[in-house]
Amino acid sequence: MEITHTKESCAASRRAIQDTLEVINGKWKLLILVTLLEKPLRFKELVREIGVTPRMLSKELQDMEMNKLISRTVYQTKPIAVEYAITEHGKTLNRVLEEIKNWGMSHRNKIMREE
Amino acid sequence: MEITHTKESCAASRRAIQDTLEVINGKWKLLILVTLLEKPLRFKELVREIGVTPRMLSKELQDMEMNKLISRTVYQTKPIAVEYAITEHGKTLNRVLEEIKNWGMSHRNKIMREE
DNA sequence: CGGTATCCGAGATGATACTG
DNA sequence: CAGTATCATCTCGGATACCG
Numbered sequence: 001m002e003i004t005h006t007k008e009s010c011a012a013s014r015r016a017i018q019d020t021l022e023v024i025n026g027k028w029k030l031l032i033l034v035t036l037l038e039k040p041l042r043f044k045e046l047v048r049e050i051g052v053t054p055r056m057l058s059k060e061l062q063d064m065e066m067n068k069l070i071s072r073t074v075y076q077t078k079p080i081a082v083e084y085a086i087t088e089h090g091k092t093l094n095r096v097l098e099e100i101k102n103w104g105m106s107h108r109n110k111i112m113r114e115e
Numbered sequence: 116m117e118i119t120h121t122k123e124s125c126a127a128s129r130r131a132i133q134d135t136l137e138v139i140n141g142k143w144k145l146l147i148l149v150t151l152l153e154k155p156l157r158f159k160e161l162v163r164e165i166g167v168t169p170r171m172l173s174k175e176l177q178d179m180e181m182n183k184l185i186s187r188t189v190y191q192t193k194p195i196a197v198e199y200a201i202t203e204h205g206k207t208l209n210r211v212l213e214e215i216k217n218w219g220m221s222h223r224n225k226i227m228r229e230e
Numbered sequence: 231c232g233g234t235a236t237c238c239g240a241g242a243t244g245a246t247a248c249t250g
Numbered sequence: 251c252a253g254t255a256t257c258a259t260c261t262c263g264g265a266t267a268c269c270g
Contacts, residue, residue: 013149014165016219017212021145023222027243030136034128043252050129053244058253079251080250092221096214097132103211104131107138142263158232168264173233194231195270235268242261249254 023067024093028052028060033090034097036070040085069093138182139208143167143175148205149212151185155200184208 024030031050035041041049047057061084064070069090075081139145146165150156156164162172176199179185184205190196 010150010153010164012220013216014146016216016223017145017149018219019223020215020219021142027136030132031129034132035125038125049125054253055245055255056243059242074252082252093218096211096218099211099214100135101128101131103208104134105127106207108131108134169233170235170265171263174263189232197232231270233269236266238263238265240262240264242259244259245257247254247256250252 020096023069024096026060026063028056029064029069030097030100032057032060032064033069033086033093034101036084036086037091037094037097040083043082043084046084064090135211138184139211141175141178143171144179144184145212145215147172147175147179148184148201148208149216151199151201152206152209152212155198158197158199161199179205 024033028050031052032046035046035049043054043057043061046052046061047054050057052060061070061072065072068087071085071087073083073085075083139148143165146167147161150161150164158169158172158176161167161176162169165172167175176185176187180187183202186200186202188198188200190198
């Protein structure tokens with residue numbers, strides 16, 4: 001494909017970016033994703049690990065489950081156990097996550113060097 | 116460097132991601148960036164191009180200028196002209212932008228295929 | 231043209247308490 | 251344990267009008 005910078009291609013970029021933002025918006029979704037990328041966790045473990053309130057975690061997990069980014073599995077033990085895991089579709093966000101992570105690290109280094 | 120998934124590395128990832136999110140948060144910043152990546156634009160041009168209100172554009176531009184992602188240049192013509200451009204530092208977000216864009220395009224294709 | 235001031239409603243987020 | 255309900259607060263973001 002030819003590399004162009006027409007008004008149309010720029011508008012298409014914006015649409016694509018907006019689409020992605022709709023899926024990963026919110027303060028916690030990417031943090032949840034990167035945490036679950038390491039290994040599946042239970043509700044309370046996520047609360048402790050990320051430092052999010054149960055209310056927000058519940059909401060964001062529901063959003064992400066609707067978008068098929070994560071799966072929710074209930075184990076009928078007692079007490080009940082619920083495990084959240086990243087899905088194959090969720091894993092496709094890995095490259096995005098990696099770049100955001102890399103940028104954050106470089107940026108932090110940059111700020112530290114400048115101070 | 117060895118690839119590990121310790122609790123510490125995961126926490127570091129989260130910190131990096133949060134750092135990045137603080138810089139690119141908001142509904143419009145990434146859209147502004149990807150638009151300015153093509154070429155510098157003036158205030159009103161950005162309003163028209165992106166479809167953002169002047170109020171929000173003004174706010175986001177100020178944030179981004181503080182974070183050195185964009186530059187603001189005033190031309191003393193009459194009437195006055197102000198041009199916004201992406202900085203070298205802003206360009207370092209290009210890889211993030213690209214991945215977000217790619218994912219958005221794939222995701223849109225995926226949804227269209229499934230319907 | 232390039233913004234800013236003001237107002238307002240909607241949604242995000244947190245704290246706390248509570249349920250099955 | 252795995253959430254939900256409720257309340258309070260704060261911010262986001264749009265509409266509109268206005269200024270230099």
